[in-house]
Amino acid sequence: MAETEGKFDFAIDRGGTFTDVFARLPDGRERVLKLLSRDPQNYKDAPTEGIRRVLEEESGRLFPRDQPVDTALIGWIRMGTTVATNALLEREGERTALLVSASQCYPPLPFPCCWPCNNERISVGLRSHKGRKEYDLQRH
Incomplete structure (x- = not known):
């Protein structure tokens, strides 16, 4: 994990209703957020919004929603989803x-x-x- 030292690491699970965001901060602390997976009045994409919020709150920098996130601050992002799994199991889509x-x-x-x-x-x-x-x- 030395390559991500001093950076933000994210593990995200995007579900049909909620998106869970786990963040390991550069100082080793951890944060967890839960967002609605769909909230078009407030953001386009829940995983991106979760990353944006953590970066903004923890770095003190402004990350406007309409601009790309500065990925230089990010060590890694791991993302899983139950949306596709559920669609497959329910034979939908x-x-x-x-x-x-x-x-x-x-x-x-x-x-x-x-x-x-x-x-x-x-x-x-x-x-x-x-x-x-x-x-x-x-x-x-």
Whole structure:
């Protein structure tokens, strides 16, 4: 962690309702914030807003919402999301294909879009059908 010494480190979990922001400050202290994941009247993006707030409050510098954050102050950002996981589990959202090596597909995934590809070359073609985008997968 020596490369991030003296910098702000962030771990962020963006959920469907709330975004949790963990920050390790340059002096070693820690901060935690919880923001609404969607609050368009106040900010465009919750993870960015969480980072902006911590940097502003802890550095004493002004970081306007309409300008990019100064990344020179940041050591690392780790971000996870339950939004995509929930959409996959609930079978909502856009249809998606998952290509995996056969050795990585155990136990078999319970989704019709899981296609073991055995390290073969796969091409993905995009076509439009009645206003919908459809993808064709072909083995070579």
